Amino acid sequence: MSKESDFLLNAGEQTKAIHGGEFPDPVTKASSPNLIMSTTFITDADAGFSVEGLDENDSWLYSRWGNPTVHQLEEKLAICEGAETAVAFASGMGAIVALLFHLLKGGDHAIVSDVAYAALAELTNEMIPGLDIEITKVNTSDLKSLKEAVRSNTRLIYIETPCNPLLRLTDIAAVAEIAREAGAKLAVDSTFATPAATKPLALGAGFVVHSLTKYLGGHGDALGGVILGSKENLVPLRKKTAIRFGGVLSPFNAWLILRGLATFPLRMRVHQENALKIAAYLEKHPKVKRVFYPGLPSHPQYELAKRQMKNFSGIITFQIDNGRSQARKFVERLQIIHYAVSLGHHRSLIFYLDSNELLKTSFKFSTPQQLESWNDFAGDGLFRLSVGLEDAEDLISDLERALV
Numbered sequence: 079m080s081k082e083s084d085f086l087l088n089a090g091e092q093t094k095a096i097h098g099g100e101f102p103d104p105v106t107k108a109s110s111p112n113l114i115m116s117t118t119f120i121t122d123a124d125a126g127f128s129v130e131g132l133d134e135n136d137s138w139l140y141s142r143w144g145n146p147t148v149h150q151l152e153e154k155l156a157i158c159e160g161a162e163t164a165v166a167f168a169s170g171m172g173a174i175v176a177l178l179f180h181l182l183k184g185g186d187h188a189i190v191s192d193v194a195y196a197a198l199a200e201l202t203n204e205m206i207p208g209l210d211i212e213i214t215k216v217n218t219s220d221l222k223s224l225k226e227a228v229r230s231n232t233r234l235i236y237i238e239t240p241c242n243p244l245l246r247l248t249d250i251a252a253v254a255e256i257a258r259e260a261g262a263k264l265a266v267d268s269t270f271a272t273p274a275a276t277k278p279l280a281l282g283a284g285f286v287v288h289s290l291t292k293y294l295g296g297h298g299d300a301l302g303g304v305i306l307g308s309k310e311n312l313v314p315l316r317k318k319t320a321i322r323f324g325g326v327l328s329p330f331n332a333w334l335i336l337r338g339l340a341t342f343p344l345r346m347r348v349h350q351e352n353a354l355k356i357a358a359y360l361e362k363h364p365k366v367k368r369v370f371y372p373g374l375p376s377h378p379q380y381e382l383a384k385r386q387m388k389n390f391s392g393i394i395t396f397q398i399d400n401g402r403s404q405a406r407k408f409v410e411r412l413q414i415i416h417y418a419v420s421l422g423h424h425r426s427l428i429f430y431l432d433s434n435e436l437l438k439t440s441f442k443f444s445t446p447q448q449l450e451s452w453n454d455f456a457g458d459g460l461f462r463l464s465v466g467l468e469d470a471e472d473l474i475s476d477l478e479r480a481l482v
Contacts (some may be wrong), residue, residue, distance in 0.1 A: 091274065098155075111147065111336050112146065113330065121138075143144060147329040155339075161431060165305050167269030168327050170301065173186065174197075179257055179319060182211045187233065188235070191234045192215035195242045196242075197237075210335070218248040219248050228260045236265045243395050244370065247379040247383055264282065266285070268358070270292075272293045273348060286305070293349070293392075294335065294339060296341070312465065353393070357394050360418070367398060368396060368452050392466070396463065402459065410481055411482075423466060424466055425464070425466045426466035433459045
């Protein structure tokens with residue numbers, strides 16, 4: 079945290095979201111963050127041309143190495159997450175790939191959630207094992223199975239909580255202890271939870287990953303990703319991996335996400351309020367077979383959700399007979415909710431996740447025991463509903479019209 083942000087140490091979440099990483103421009107006195115689009119910066123004759131000589135406190139040189147607007151976003155995100163520092167990327171997958179390639183080398187072993195974001199599942203099914211890195215897929219909510227998967231060469235445990243798309247939770251503090259005993263790093267993808275719900279670093283995680291495209295940006299108009307953690311872990315990651323991979327965040331997208339973050343805590347309150355109402359409505363609907371939402375008492379990990387999440391977020395997963403045909407009706411009949419991928423935007427989005435496609439990605443290399451966690455969902459697939467900021471009554475009416 080910079081000296082300009084020291085006053086935020088004891089500030090509330092909304093104050094941090096507005097003022098974190100920001101300060102008036104010393105020259106123009108502008109109140110809002112500047113958008114610095116320059117790719118290069120005037121420097122002195124002693125500046126080097128290799129990142130090997132880069133120091134975190136050096137002046138700006140080249141925007142792939144660091145940019146003032148992107149830096150302001152990283153400062154704000156670190157303050158909101160309770161991290162020492164952050165490294166921003168062009169997308170959430172850019173952040174994930176950088177983390178995996180930075181931490182793992184040939185001969186290493188990593189444990190990854192058996193249910194995860196599709197691109198991560200595919201990456202750890204094929205490309206990463208092809209580099210002589212062993213991957214074990216585990217239901218990370220099952221601590222016994224997780225412990226049994228640990229090996230002498232385990233270097234990383236990677237979890238999502240809640241996971242995409244089943245909304246299964248993992249006990250971060252318990253897994254952090256397992257990782258510590260194994261001498262491994264724990265990375266938590268907290269995109270669904272957000273800092274409004276959970277602070278994984280405070281629970282023992284070494285790294286937190288977010289897709290900034292989702293709740294943190296919040297408006298569906300800017301791709302981005304971030305890794306947060308200690309300076310000890312992230313300074314070498316920035317220098318050795320992020321800058322060399324080159325998947326850095328553009329200043330314009332950083333500026334858009336900065337603007338979105340100012341209302342982040344306010345938005346999360348409404349996401350949760352709306353999702354609770356809609357989840358309760360869906361749970362009583364005769365056509366809906368099952369509803370999964372961490373804020374419902376019927377969620378199998380409701381007690382963990384109450385303990386680990388201050389906000390239940392806005393993602394609901396539910397199942398209907400003949401899901402594919404129902405998806406076609408949603409496309410035809412929904413007027414407010416958009417039938418589209420992604421989540422965490424101000425507008426509501428819904429998308430059908432086909433059972434067979436999920437089996438090809440998340441569960442491709444699962445054991446029969448691990449597949450048990452999928453059995454309850456097989457057959458009709460799942461609908462993932464990202465509840466937006468519209469009036470809850472209007473969203474319920476939209477769903478009612480589509481479910482007739």
